[in-house]
Amino acid sequence: MLYTSSILLIVILFLLDREKTVKGLKIGLKKLLKNLPVFLNMIILVAISLYFISDELIIAYLGEGNYLFSLVFAILVGSISFMPGFVAFPLAGVLATKGVNYTVLAAFTTTMMMVGVVTYPIEKEFFGHKVTIIRNLIGLAIALIVSIIIGLVYGEVGLV
DSSP: HHHHHHHHHHHHHHHHHHHHHHHHHHHHHHHHHHHHHHHHHHHHHHHHHHSSSSSHHHHHSSSOOOHHHHHHHHHHHHHHOOOHHHHHHHHHHHHTTTTHHHHHHHHHHHOOOOOOTEEEEEEEEHHHHHHHHHHHHHHHHHHHHHHHHHHHHHHHSOOO
């Protein structure tokens, strides 16, 4: 859907102003080629992290034992790994069927998509060190708030 709408918009813009559209596509291609090595490094780091952190390992540490340990582990693993929502949510569904509670799943999936230890190099290139650190800390805070709210809604976390 995204590709189709992008191509459609490019065709419309091309019909409206060929010169600007070609110029914009050239600029975009140059930026893509400039940033491609950083993206490739990120993809390699993601693949390596997913190779070493298997589903079985995640289930073993997230679904059993100390509740606080499971929550901290979920935050750490989620922050280190990186997955898009269309992969993270089905994984969370599998983990839920294995007995992982919703508070831990919320912390895991939220940090996985909002905190970027693996994506730090590319973010630093675009936003700088300070903004990247601040963005990740805000993402971590939001992830904690979301997991606490989910825990309250499902009765896994008490108010006192």
